[in-house]
Amino acid sequence: MGKIKLSEISTRAPKGFDKTETKEKTAAIIKELDELQNLLYAEGKHSILVIIQGMDASGKDGVIRNVMGNMNPQGVTVKSYKAPTAEELSYDFLWRIHNHAPKKGMIQVFNRSHYEDIVITRVHKWCDDETAEKRIKAINDFEQLLTNHNDTHILKFYLHVSPEEQQERLTERLSDPAKMWKYNEKDFEEAKLWDIYMEMYEDCFNNCNNPEWAIVPADQNWYKEFLIATKLSELLKSFDMKFPGLKK
Amino acid sequence: MGKIKLSEISTRAPKGFDKTETKEKTAAIIKELDELQNLLYAEGKHSILVIIQGMDASGKDGVIRNVMGNMNPQGVTVKSYKAPTAEELSYDFLWRIHNHAPKKGMIQVFNRSHYEDIVITRVHKWCDDETAEKRIKAINDFEQLLTNHNDTHILKFYLHVSPEEQQERLTERLSDPAKMWKYNEKDFEEAKLWDIYMEMYEDCFNNCNNPEWAIVPADQNWYKEFLIATKLSELLKSFDMKFPGLKK
Numbered sequence: 001m002g003k004i005k006l007s008e009i010s011t012r013a014p015k016g017f018d019k020t021e022t023k024e025k026t027a028a029i030i031k032e033l034d035e036l037q038n039l040l041y042a043e044g045k046h047s048i049l050v051i052i053q054g055m056d057a058s059g060k061d062g063v064i065r066n067v068m069g070n071m072n073p074q075g076v077t078v079k080s081y082k083a084p085t086a087e088e089l090s091y092d093f094l095w096r097i098h099n100h101a102p103k104k105g106m107i108q109v110f111n112r113s114h115y116e117d118i119v120i121t122r123v124h125k126w127c128d129d130e131t132a133e134k135r136i137k138a139i140n141d142f143e144q145l146l147t148n149h150n151d152t153h154i155l156k157f158y159l160h161v162s163p164e165e166q167q168e169r170l171t172e173r174l175s176d177p178a179k180m181w182k183y184n185e186k187d188f189e190e191a192k193l194w195d196i197y198m199e200m201y202e203d204c205f206n207n208c209n210n211p212e213w214a215i216v217p218a219d220q221n222w223y224k225e226f227l228i229a230t231k232l233s234e235l236l237k238s239f240d241m242k243f244p245g246l247k248k
Numbered sequence: 249m250g251k252i253k254l255s256e257i258s259t260r261a262p263k264g265f266d267k268t269e270t271k272e273k274t275a276a277i278i279k280e281l282d283e284l285q286n287l288l289y290a291e292g293k294h295s296i297l298v299i300i301q302g303m304d305a306s307g308k309d310g311v312i313r314n315v316m317g318n319m320n321p322q323g324v325t326v327k328s329y330k331a332p333t334a335e336e337l338s339y340d341f342l343w344r345i346h347n348h349a350p351k352k353g354m355i356q357v358f359n360r361s362h363y364e365d366i367v368i369t370r371v372h373k374w375c376d377d378e379t380a381e382k383r384i385k386a387i388n389d390f391e392q393l394l395t396n397h398n399d400t401h402i403l404k405f406y407l408h409v410s411p412e413e414q415q416e417r418l419t420e421r422l423s424d425p426a427k428m429w430k431y432n433e434k435d436f437e438e439a440k441l442w443d444i445y446m447e448m449y450e451d452c453f454n455n456c457n458n459p460e461w462a463i464v465p466a467d468q469n470w471y472k473e474f475l476i477a478t479k480l481s482e483l484l485k486s487f488d489m490k491f492p493g494l495k496k
Binding site for chain 2 (some may be wrong): 043090092094101135138146149150157
């Protein structure tokens with residue numbers, strides 16, 4: 001894989017995707033996901049970690065609600081990572097992450113993740129380059145640990161919005177009563193740091209690429225949801241699962 | 249460091265160590281440890297992970313009681329690892345270990361540890377060589393994570409008893425009312441696997457040696473306790489700690 005440059009990747013659906021048609025397809029996949037997840041849980045062999053990253057207003061919550069929200073909550077857990085607490089800071093940065101690794105049979109979704117420890121922290125210079133380099137190595141080792149020692153399959157999604165779309169959505173939060181609760185006065189300040197954010201994300205994609213990231217064009221929710229549902233469904237199908245028989 | 253061969257390392261104190269004199273020294277060190285640990289806790293900068301491994305009846309519990317037992321329990325926690333539960337087995341093998349990593353300011357003691365996942369498991373062929381190799385790599389990565397990302401200092405002690413001393417102690421458990429509770433009929437069976445256990449431990453020392461292991465001659469409790477108290481005290485002193493001033 002060549003080096004990823006976000007500015008060269010479209011934030012919109014490729015030509016030829018029809019919105020209505022795609023939405024119908026997504027609905028069918030989401031129905032299937034429910035059955036596949038049930039099988040994953042029953043079999044208890046594999047586990048899936050879905051990591052969702054993206055700028056403010058890139059639609060992380062929406063993906064979780066619309067794509068993951070239809071499966072049995074007993075088998076799907078979501079962990080949202082915020083700024084680390086004083087308690088969490090008294091451990092290494094992966095401690096709070098490992099604590100929420102998926103058990104066998106489970107789908108664990110991370111709304112933000114350990115990647116914040118090499119993105120926002122570097123944008124604001126809370127973390128120097130030397131520390132970031134060590135963290136990158138530790139993240140790669142950690143993802144290999146989950147992969148090799150618990151058969152955890154990691155899907156990493158970056159929700160790729162354009163700065164224009166982000167501004168529109170942030171502004172909407174100021175006027176839409178259903179979205180006002182999401183408004184944070186810092187968001188507009190953060191948005192000004194767009195270029196450096198992109199650079200730090202590109203660093204993640206290029207240095208932490210085993211497994212690789214999926215860069216998801218995210219200006220249109222219908223396309224974003226279709227793509228993520230498809231990837232998840234393809235992964236689940238690749239397990240070739242069967243309901244276990246009676247226990248002897 | 250050359251390859252470690254346990255059969256070439258004495259299980260007894262080196263010549264010139266007087267029992268009474270050494271015991272007095274140990275008592276003085278243990279007194280000091282209490283103050284040093286208090287400083288570690290107050291400063292909240294460093295953390296220590298003490299890993300204690302050894303064959304049955306090598307004196308792991310005794311070290312914990314006699315060397316660690318004098319410090320403030322608020323700053324010293326002990327985790328004994330037994331055979332993993334079904335819950336623990338549904339995660340990667342380091343999940344239950346990471347969960348008990350020391351916070352800043354703390355001393356965490358492991359009575360047995362992740363090393364069981366490459367020792368007893370290999371002795372009994374519950375784990376094949378390929379898996380063991382992957383685990384060794386994962387253990388090294390994990391210990392580096394703690395070291396580099398939370399300033400955790402890891403002390404690894406192998407309590408080195410002779411098979412003769414072990415037999416004597418196991419037999420004592422059959423007749424000493426204060427020790428009967430420790431008797432496990434499987435212990436004598438396990439003891440027959442001595443040579444293969446030694447080989448698997450040597451593999452740990454040679455492959456997971458960053459930080460290095462201390463092989464502690466353990467036939468005499470007084471010498472073993474002296475050595476471990478000394479190592480812990482030396483480590484604490486190396487931090488050059490100061491009580492923090494008033495918070496601004």
